[in-house]
Amino acid sequence: MQTKKIPLDITKATTSRLAEVDFDNLVFGKYYTDHMMVCDYENGKWNTPKIMPYGPLSVEPSCKAFHYGQAIFEGMKAFKDENGKVWLFRPEENFNRANISCKRMAMPEFPKEYFFEALETLLKLDEAWIKAGDGNSLYIRPFVIATENGVSASPSSAYKFMIICCPAKAYYSSPVKVTIAQKYSRSADGGVGYAKAAGNYGASFYPTNLAKEKGYQQVIWTDASTHQYLEEAGTMNVFFRINNTLITAPTSDRILDGITRKSLIKLAQDQGLQVEIRRITVSELVDAAKNGSLKEMFGAGTAATIAPIEGFEYNGDYYELPEVKDAYSQYLKKSLQDIQYNRAEDKFGWRYEIQLDK
Missing domain, CATH: 3.20.10.10 (D-amino Acid Aminotransferase, subunit A, domain 2)
Incomplete structure (x- = not known):
């Protein structure tokens, strides 16, 4: 699968939180990698994706995601083999389903080249968070939220597409x-x-x-x-x-x-x-x-x-x-x-x- 290369706005974290994580006793969804991807939809188009240090967002209380539930997400994983190579599993299926979900929720679809270029760049930056070994993986959460301010019952005109990642082990340990x-x-x-x-x-x-x-x-x-x-x-x-x-x-x-x-x-x-x-x-x-x-x-x-x-x-x-x-x-x-x-x-x-x- 080939996608067109696109420029990204990249700001690297000055320090890593990797040493704070006990990988032998992971709690699913508790720790997040050093970087995240953010891409804003404004004035009818998606802007240049940004890779930046993981951190909180600033949104107003009238943000439409809070009031009308325009929000979708995906779940993916990255795996590291015994030779240190990193693999995704059927990522195009996740991308296609994200856009199917967006369409159903009256949200703009996301460009394929933006998705793959941003995702690959993010995984390269945070590659040390992906641990080899059976059961180990990096859980990847792409998601979209409506960000227009206003409480009128109508689709938002502004959105954020984001990707965050967290290290993971087995989700259920027993039947x-x-x-x-x-x-x-x-x-x-x-x-x-x-x-x-x-x-x-x-x-x-x-x-x-x-x-x-x-x-x-x-x-x-x-x-x-x-x-x-x-x-x-x-x-x-x-x-x-x-x-x-x-x-x-x-x-x-x-x-x-x-x-x-x-x-x-x-x-x-x-x-x-x-x-x-x-x-x-x-x-x-x-x-x-x-x-x-x-x-x-x-x-x-x-x-x-x-x-x-x-x-x-x-x-x-x-x-x-x-x-x-x-x-x-x-x-x-x-x-x-x-x-x-x-x-x-x-x-x-x-x-x-x-x-x-x-």
Whole structure:
């Protein structure tokens, strides 16, 4: 993938905070790298992207992002292999999805050459924050917020596109217990469920808190109309293994087109596993749990890669999944991460190397 080189406005940090970070005991999202990217949209166009020291923003209380929720984000990771090379995983998919989200939220789309030039420059400057080793990565958060001042209910005329980064380890350290939604919904037909709109996630926190009070870490979301069809798990896509068939819901305007999701589907199909992309009902899942054909459930997303589910609750009954020796979740996670960390052949062309200046 080739993009046109563009000039950037770069201000380097005078000192690094890298020594302050305990990489053996990382808390996800607590520490951020020395630099960030900021690009402003004003007068109908995007200005020159700026790379600057990471720090607070100054915005007015009337900033429209606060009042009307015009905000979207992406989640990406950079990986370092044992030879010190740095890799992204399918970054063009993230870029395209960011612009899909922007369009749905009436926000201006971002130029491709700006995105890749700024991202690569940022990663080169903060390359020391990317640690090699299994499970280590640099989490990358591109996002856009509306910055026009005013409380009129209309799209903003000004925006900030930003990229910040934080070092990361495994997101979930052990399998999780979930409850199936019967009242609350993550998204609805005609809504913004397929976009990575910030409000999608804010709206999920309350029902997730209710689930945690009952002893469950996450919610399996169901369709808003009937609550009979299984759709997503927490902030991730979700897979079910019934006997030896891997099942996941089709994407729609309610379900995010997850990059990890589509990668796992491709890997499974390439290895000859039976995959079905179809709607699956709660009753089918419960029946499978009762008759022993439900072998696995797992969430799939950028932060966690794969999060195994050890059991689920529905209608007051808890169904614990069996331990399986030939877990698809572990096999697929290893296959995916071997590509991400440059330990295996990348037959699909998913890896994207950051050309370090060394």
